[in-house]
Amino acid sequence: MDQLFQLRLKTISADQLPNGVRNRVIELCTHAFEEDYRPFIDSFDGAIHVLGYLENHLVTHALWVTRWLQVDDGRLLRTAYVEGVATQKELRQRGFAQAVMEELVRGVEDYELAALSPFDVTYYARLGWELWRGPLFIRHGEAVESSPADEEVMIYRLPKTPKLDLHAALSAEWRIGEPW
Numbered sequence: 001m002d003q004l005f006q007l008r009l010k011t012i013s014a015d016q017l018p019n020g021v022r023n024r025v026i027e028l029c030t031h032a033f034e035e036d037y038r039p040f041i042d043s044f045d046g047a048i049h050v051l052g053y054l055e056n057h058l059v060t061h062a063l064w065v066t067r068w069l070q071v072d073d074g075r076l077l078r079t080a081y082v083e084g085v086a087t088q089k090e091l092r093q094r095g096f097a098q099a100v101m102e103e104l105v106r107g108v109e110d111y112e113l114a115a116l117s118p119f120d121v122t123y124y125a126r127l128g129w130e131l132w133r134g135p136l137f138i139r140h141g142e143a144v145e146s147s148p149a150d151e152e153v154m155i156y157r158l159p160k161t162p163k164l165d166l167h168a169a170l171s172a173e174w175r176i177g178e179p180w
């Protein structure tokens with residue numbers, strides 16, 4: 001618990017991120033996801049990072065990028081899409097990722113929606129995220145492609161989120177890398 005109180009959080013846009021810190025984010029995420037995270041970081045356009053430090057050591061992280069989610073054929077919702085949620089292995093189970101996610105939600109309150117693809121639904125459900133129950137699609141130009149049945153997306157309602165039917169169809173624009 002002591003360490004929880006020492007966690008220092010900082011929100012910073014990718015274009016302000018010093019190279020050394022960027023490399024440390026890549027290192028942290030590469031270890032956590034057990035794959036080279038550099039191509040993912042490189043592909044995220046206009047990312048905003050939430051960094052968690054113990055002393056001067058980056059130990060936990062998440063980022064968001066702007067995406068345009070659409071419910072059925074409604075208007076496009078400006079969505080903060082979360083990626084790269086990771087805590088250094090030896091420092092897990094201390095509430096660090098939770099602290100980062102709470103800070104992130106405060107940082108995106110001007111968006112119309114927040115969303116992510118969860119590693120574990122119950123983890124994010126405890127933090128107030130809701131599983132999307134309807135079918136998922138990726139919009140690619142004129143084409144709309146069905147996402148695999150095992151794909152899961154969770155959303156977080158923000159002050160500007162319109163009324164949502166979680167059983168409706170949900171789509172996102174195509175992007176390089178992971179569709180969701």
Ligand SMILES: CC(C)(COP(=O)(O)OP(=O)(O)OC[C@H]1O[C@@H](n2cnc3c(N)ncnc32)[C@H](O)[C@@H]1OP(=O)(O)O)[C@@H](O)C(=O)NCCC(=O)NCCS
Pocket residue numbers: 032033060084085086087088091092093094095096097098099117118119120123
């Ligand atoms: C998921 C992760 C970020 C959690 O970091 P953390 O700082 O330990 O998170 P917190 O301390 O806030 O929460 C820990 C809780 O998550 C739970 N948890 C961790 N990994 C889990 C998993 N794979 N499945 C289910 N629950 C899990 C723990 O049991 C713990 O619950 P408890 O508080 O009841 O003991 C960290 O385990 C990690 O970096 N994992 C690898 C990368 C990853 O999968 N990221 C998520 C991408 S969506």
